[in-house]
Amino acid sequence: MSREFITQNYQTSLCLTDIAKQSYMSPYHFLRAFKEAYGETPNELLIRLRLEEAKKMLITEHVSISEVCEKVGYSSLGSFSSLFTKQVGIAPTLYRRKLWALSSEAYRFPSQAIPACYAYHFLKKHGK
Template sequence: MLTHDALIRLCRARDRLRETEGRAPIAAIAREAGLSPYHFIRQFAAVFGATPHQYRIDARIERAKHLLARGNHSVTDVCFEVGFESLGSFSDLFARRVGVPPSQYRRRWQVPSRVGTLPPALIPGCLLLMCGEAASAIFKKH
């Protein structure tokens, strides 16, 4: 049975693992939580459903998805920003976890900068209902 104090320490450890700039070793985070690395990993997995290492990787991938969707960063910049040391391993892991490579994920979330570049599937349905074919003419690239 986990005490309230132990749960609070595990939650603090989870927050530390989510930090991409700190990159503290798991053994150090376990010490901060007042546990041996072995017990820390077991209790963390029991409470959060993933080992600390898996949780840290998931947090980095989520942060990478956020940065890529904003479109302000290159894939290489995102790779290093979220704490990976190798672009190749980042791209492979991202593709395995997300289902598409980071460059494709980034393209998927980029918003067209001009209305004239909207694909027909993105024309609002209410506009199509009101204007019919004239609506698609409005959104055609000139």
């Protein structure tokens, strides 16, 4: 239940106390139980979800880095950029530039960045 809550609300401001309330636990007990059950803390899950979405948006949408930052739930561009760089290994602008350079069509996922199994299921689902 709490994992789904985080997944559905990752773009909003979430705190451990609010997430723990969803499971009727104290924050400390919830944190321990969540980590044991899923192998990551709620904050690690939140960061992972936000950055996965940010990476998709940076490649597929022609919006500013600030807009991506806001849409995935961060209020500070500096914090978002620092976290992105730490987790991904390069800054968001450089990430976008490098992957767009691989693509022959602007603002679309380059084929080298899409796992073949995902592309197959996507095309099959959309009747292409």
